Amino acid sequence: MSTSTTTTSATTLAPERTGWTARMADYWELTKPRIVAMELITIAMGFYLAAAADWSGWVLFATCLGTGLVAGSASTLNMWLERHLDALMNRTANRPLPAQRLRPTEALVFGSVLLVAGALLLAAGPGVPTLLLGIGCWILYVVIYTPLKTRSTLNTAVGAASGSLPIVMGWVAAGGEFGLSALSLFGVLYLWQYPHFMAIAWRCRDDYQRAGYVMSTTVDPTGRRAGIEAIVGSLLLLPVSLIPAWLASSTLLAALYLGWAVLLSVVYIWASVAFARSPGDATSRTLLRASLLYLPLWILGLLLVAV
Ligand code: HEM
Numbered sequence: 001m002s003t004s005t006t007t008t009s010a011t012t013l014a015p016e017r018t019g020w021t022a023r024m025a026d027y028w029e030l031t032k033p034r035i036v037a038m039e040l041i042t043i044a045m046g047f048y049l050a051a052a053a054d055w056s057g058w059v060l061f062a063t064c065l066g067t068g069l070v071a072g073s074a075s076t077l078n079m080w081l082e083r084h085l086d087a088l089m090n091r092t093a094n095r096p097l098p099a100q101r102l103r104p105t106e107a108l109v110f111g112s113v114l115l116v117a118g119a120l121l122l123a124a125g126p127g128v129p130t131l132l133l134g135i136g137c138w139i140l141y142v143v144i145y146t147p148l149k150t151r152s153t154l155n156t157a158v159g160a161a162s163g164s165l166p167i168v169m170g171w172v173a174a175g176g177e178f179g180l181s182a183l184s185l186f187g188v189l190y191l192w193q194y195p196h197f198m199a200i201a202w203r204c205r206d207d208y209q210r211a212g213y214v215m216s217t218t219v220d221p222t223g224r225r226a227g228i229e230a231i232v233g234s235l236l237l238l239p240v241s242l243i244p245a246w247l248a249s250s251t252l253l254a255a256l257y258l259g260w261a262v263l264l265s266v267v268y269i270w271a272s273v274a275f276a277r278s279p280g281d282a283t284s285r286t287l288l289r290a291s292l293l294y295l296p297l298w299i300l301g302l303l304l305v306a307v
């Protein structure tokens, strides 16, 4: 970042950020690349778990890139809609739109191009069912979740659905049927998000309060409600995460998976309980870390037993 003190207006870009590599970095940031990267892993996982022996490399490629583009579009439109609120929060004030390094119209055009490109790829590769799921997921995130954030704590239930659908998109793209397996993968992702987000909602509560977001930690600043939601999410996650043992390629591997899933859930429940008992900086940090460990370790475990 530059130390320049030049004042910028909504229509003037900061001079130090006009190089094309810096602009590319700003466009990249609009897509929330770390969350999209994690989503891509879940998509590839869903695809792998459902794929038959004659799976197509092209369909996998088009599913991942197409969903990545649609998810990047959703994040960009979310940032476009929230640009004035992002300016009020420490965590987001330096994003390209509130920091005025990109113009709102540029983000709107970029997000629209990503959506069209992603939709075309999904139509050409995996086909209509995956495309419809992708569009549904985009609508959930941009049209329902984003405006709901300033209106009701129900926003988390909706946002969590948009975060869990991509794994089902991968599953469906590979020819998997809607059934208990697909539902359980969706369920794991869905429930995992509650402790994940409650930790964040606590850590960012002052930001959320300032921007007027209606979150569990702003309607109940004691953290009690967030703690309960984290515990309920992690407790329900335990039985739901056992269901995909069905996808293991032998009884021994299924047993190993069950043990692994129980271990991960117990750690997650423990971190949720510690947070609920004493909501604070240390317990919320531990819970967030536990969430960011749970997901890749669960994915790794399931992929290894499904070989
Ligand atoms: C209700 C749903 C969700 C909400 C509201 C949410 C919100 C957030 C927020 C605000 C952060 C930034 C935390 C910080 O700056 O300290 C974050 C981090 C993260 N989230 Fe989530 N998230 C949700 C679901 C998901 C899903 C579905 C995934 C991936 C499958 C995911 C993956 C991550 C990762 C990898 C990080 C750490 C990297 C980063 O800070 O960007 N999240 N989440």
Ligand SMILES: CC(C)=CCC/C(C)=C/CC/C(C)=C/COP(=O)(O)OP(=O)(O)O
Residues within 6 Å of the ligand: 035, 039, 067, 070, 071, 074, 075, 078, 134, 137, 138, 139, 141, 145, 159, 160, 162, 163, 166
């Ligand atoms: C195919 C498709 C459309 C997939 C969408 C995948 C996706 C972007 C999931 C994000 C889940 C989520 C609720 C993130 C938090 O957003 P936030 O607005 O609360 O985060 P912020 O405060 O950092 O902006």
